[in-house]
Amino acid sequence: MEFADLIARGRPRYRTATAFVEDVLREAILSGALAGGTPLRQEELAAAFDVSRMPVREALRQLEAQALVDFAPHKGAVVTEISASDAADHYAIRAALEPAALRLSLPHLTAEDLARAEGLLAEMDTEPDMSRLGDLNRRFHLVLYARAGRPRLIALVEQHLAAADRYLRFHFAALGRDKMGQHEHAALLAAASAGDAGEASRILTTHIETAARGIEAFFAAR
Amino acid sequence: MEFADLIARGRPRYRTATAFVEDVLREAILSGALAGGTPLRQEELAAAFDVSRMPVREALRQLEAQALVDFAPHKGAVVTEISASDAADHYAIRAALEPAALRLSLPHLTAEDLARAEGLLAEMDTEPDMSRLGDLNRRFHLVLYARAGRPRLIALVEQHLAAADRYLRFHFAALGRDKMGQHEHAALLAAASAGDAGEASRILTTHIETAARGIEAFFAAR
DNA sequence: CTTAATAAAATTGGATCCAATCGACAATCA
DNA sequence: TGATTGTCGATTGGATCCAATTTTATTAAG
The missing domain is CATH 1.10.10.10 (Winged helix-like DNA-binding domain superfamily/Winged helix DNA-binding domain)
Structure with a gap:
């Protein structure tokens, strides 16, 4: 222990x-x-x-x-065991909840929120420790959803974001460090800053589905 | 007690x-x-x-x-207290999760599943007891999602469907018994039977949002 | 009469003890 | 030899007891 x-x-x-x-x-x-x-x-x-x-x-x-x-x-x-199907389950939930939270939150995001998200993105670029990286990733996502004004929805998202962390190492192994969606994160933040809810939501959905496919591929390979 | x-x-x-x-x-x-x-x-x-x-x-x-x-x-x-905002929270979660579950499940629904759903709908037309009605409603929805093959997602949906039951009496008071979405249920079942995932998902989203608005209106009135 | 301080009662948090259940291994019988 | 049953050890489920905290009632002071 x-x-x-x-x-x-x-x-x-x-x-x-x-x-x-x-x-x-x-x-x-x-x-x-x-x-x-x-x-x-x-x-x-x-x-x-x-x-x-x-x-x-x-x-x-x-x-x-x-x-x-x-x-x-x-x-x-x-x-509880981790498995390909469990990962798919968590990511299906994320793919359903997070775009919804984003759409609700986006109109109410402040300049400070966006600045904080950008700061977290910058930190992620230089953070070597995986557990801290997972934490930064969670916080980046949550900042964007926080203004949704739906505490239960946010709590659910938080819970499943954390659960997804269990698969972060697989995501790493499958896609490599730099491919871990920083492009998508940046594009997501740009769309959010522009107030384009549809585009932001599309990027986010793609982002989550890409991660899910990476993990699935990892499990399939071994 | x-x-x-x-x-x-x-x-x-x-x-x-x-x-x-x-x-x-x-x-x-x-x-x-x-x-x-x-x-x-x-x-x-x-x-x-x-x-x-x-x-x-x-x-x-x-x-x-x-x-x-x-x-x-x-x-x-x-x-926990019930309130307009809590209801909105639950229904936002339902609106996010249930169409996703339906889309995953719909291609795998069997003729027996659809027959069971139709039977539940028929029972709902004649059931006077509200608590049983809520139970029938839950089962109708869950039958349609059950083939999604995502146990965690289904469990979440089940939980929030049950939570929504706390607001069923308000829904009743606001919209009346016959307006309680039986038209939408029938249309949803028809689209599902036809295998039209997009249409079914649209009807379901409308169905949930209509219910949410009814409850919101009830809270606003009193 | 109101308010602050304090003491007593009610309620929950935590520890220890006992009972019930499950798993493994051994003994018995077909 | 193989299956079944019984017993023993380990582990969890539940009950009772004690400690800590909160709330309420009481009292005294302003």
Whole structure:
């Protein structure tokens, strides 16, 4: 368990132990530190987090509802497996939700929003660490959607953007670092700045479908 | 608490008490038996379900992840409020997800699927009970999406269809019983039977947006 | 009479303990 | 030899108990 060091450090920031355990576990799963199929023994986790089994159980329940772990009665929790079809599932959801969020948000984007998005794009060009790159990518997308004024929709998008991060490494391997959609990101930002919702939405759809196809190709190859 | 009678009856069907509590609470919230804003005291629920507080807590955690209750540390759980903006949020998600699911599913629909959908439509014409009507409506929609081959997408659609049921009574009040989209349902089914994905998707989008506007109008009026 | 401080009650968060269930391995029988 | 059954260990599900926090009631001061 190599995330043991993360544990002691972040501890006092949280109000409740359950929230602490939940956040660390989610991050570990989404980043790939906990691979798909890993069984999550309650007692083991409780010892690692230095809490009792109860906050672990509640955290696992919430992660189950977020489709990050599979629960079987009296069998326990297992990190959900990643697969080509699971990736296709997540990307189909993204392809449906994100253009909708963008269309709602775009008319209300401010100059500061666009500047922030541009800044994030620039950071992405020089960021070597993949996990941080995934974070920057998420934030870039979310900045563009944030003005949609639909908190549930945004929360869903955020959740599936994070889930897509589990496949980022495959995306990398399939398409290579520089091909990772920076052109599309720039074009998307340009269309958004011009206020062209139709064009922006088209680019975004293509962007997501391209990523999905890259991951599919990777799985097909191996 | 008028769902106390539901409790003892369904008890032995469930493998775990947590699943039992979770399902009954979700049904109660979605059907409106538990109104928005209702505080959910753990001990009270535990007594009503005749279990300890722990399965109640785990169930509430999962309902929180499903956005059916709001949790505040040391304050407890409250049934999430319904509102015009919340309805708009849910319907924006539906409008994004369901046409996508339909397009994926439509080419794989079988004659039996379409017959089942038609049967559900016929049942809806004569069903007086609103809660059953909501159930029939959900099943009609889901039959059309079920062949999409994207379990996560379908699960999301199912969740938000159920959430929309919380607003069904408003939809009723605003548009009246017969105007509740049976024309659109029939047209949707016809387009699906003809294999016309574009037309079916257009009708579905209109259908959802019409419902959303009806609910919005209801909230605006009162 | 209002407001601030404080003490008591109610409620949730967390820990420990016990019971129920599942998996593996061994023993028995066909 | 193979299948079935039974027992034991491991692990989770559930109950009870204690601690921490919030809220409410009370009291005192302005």
